[in-house]
Amino acid sequence: MEHQIRNRLVQKEYICRVDGNFPSEVIECSEPIEVVSYKIGVCKVSPKGKECTTTFQKLGYNPETNTSVVLCLPHTGRMHQIRVHLQYLGYPVVNDPLYNHTVFGPERGRGGNIGKTDEELIRDLISIHNAENWLGIDGDSDLFKPSFGLEDEEKGGGGGGGGSREASPCDSSSPTGVAPMVRPQPPATSPTALCQMVPTPMVNNANNAKVTVATQTGHEPPDLSFHLDKMTTDPHCYECKVRYRDPKPKDLVMYLHAWKYRGPGWSYQTELPEWAKVDWVEPDE
Structure with missing residues (x-):
């Protein structure tokens, strides 16, 4: 099987749920795809991209939710190929957190219309990701405030005014402006205490057959x-002050599912998820 995958002999079929009423006829998208940033993992349709082709066929439309269930057959294996081609066609995956977002412009990247440079797109994607996943800094959100004693340390630790979000590593009371280093002293140990620290030989007890550390x-x-x-915290550590938002269960699943695999002499099919039913409606939280 590994040989077949390496030589592109394995065919895959995907099922997805997209926004809008997808066209009834079979659609083949052959727009080249370029990787904008490998670091954050984002692509776009571009003449400078690599050749790729995906065939789409609508399986059903739900007017109640204005969504369509679509069969996807990628003929190449580019990064995010199905998602990028669906975005280009104007029917992005319903809950795609990346390619179904206004960061790609008011039309969400339909027809390749983004309206910004690659650098601007990367900058905006990072900014939006931080805004949607961080609760804030210095515990300024009531949603998550673990009590690590950080507030008390900042109030009594000589941090100065509260206008800055990042505590200064310098101590103004020091003549050089740098907080003096205090070397930890080893605890004083008396000869009696040293004797008490020597491990006592284990007594061979026939009734105690259990072998432990x-x-x-x-x-x-x-x-x-x-x-x-x-638990201890460093009042000068920026990362210790950042609070992250826990994802909701629906945020961990995207409506794009690998359905069928087929190679020379074999085939495999998975069960379809609930959201792949045409009349499915997303339950309220």
Whole structure:
């Protein structure tokens, strides 16, 4: 099978749900696709792109939701090929967080009309991603405020005025403007305490046949359980102050499903998801 995949002998069929009433006739899109940024993973139709072809066929239309179920047959394997071609045709995947977004312009990239340079597109995509997934900085949202004692440290830690979102690593009380380094001192240990730290040899007890870390080394295993009171934070760390939004269950599924695989001498078909039914309506949260 690996040999067949490498030599492009495996045919794939996908099912998707798109916005709008997709045309009834079979549509073949052969627009070349260019990778705008490998780093953030975004592509677009462009004359400078690589050749690729996708065939689409409508399986049904739901007027209640104004969505269509479409069969997709990619003849090449470009990055995001199906999603980009559907965007170009003006029928993006219903819940595609990338190619069904106004960041591609008021027409959401239909016909390749984006209206901005690649640099502007990348900048806007990063900005929108941050705005939609971050709750804020310094715990300025009531949706998620874990109590790590960070607020108390900032109030009493000499951070100065509250106008800046990033705490300064410098301490104004220091003559050089840099906070003095305090080296941690090892705890004082008396000879008596040292003697108490020497592991006691394990007694060979016939009734205790269980082999554990303690029976092999003479030491109990470390406590790896989580304790909130043991957590420490750095008041000067920017990442410690960023709060991220947990995705909702519907955000983890996109209405694009790999349905059938077929190669020389074999075939495989998966079950269709609920959203692939023509009369399916997305339930309310």
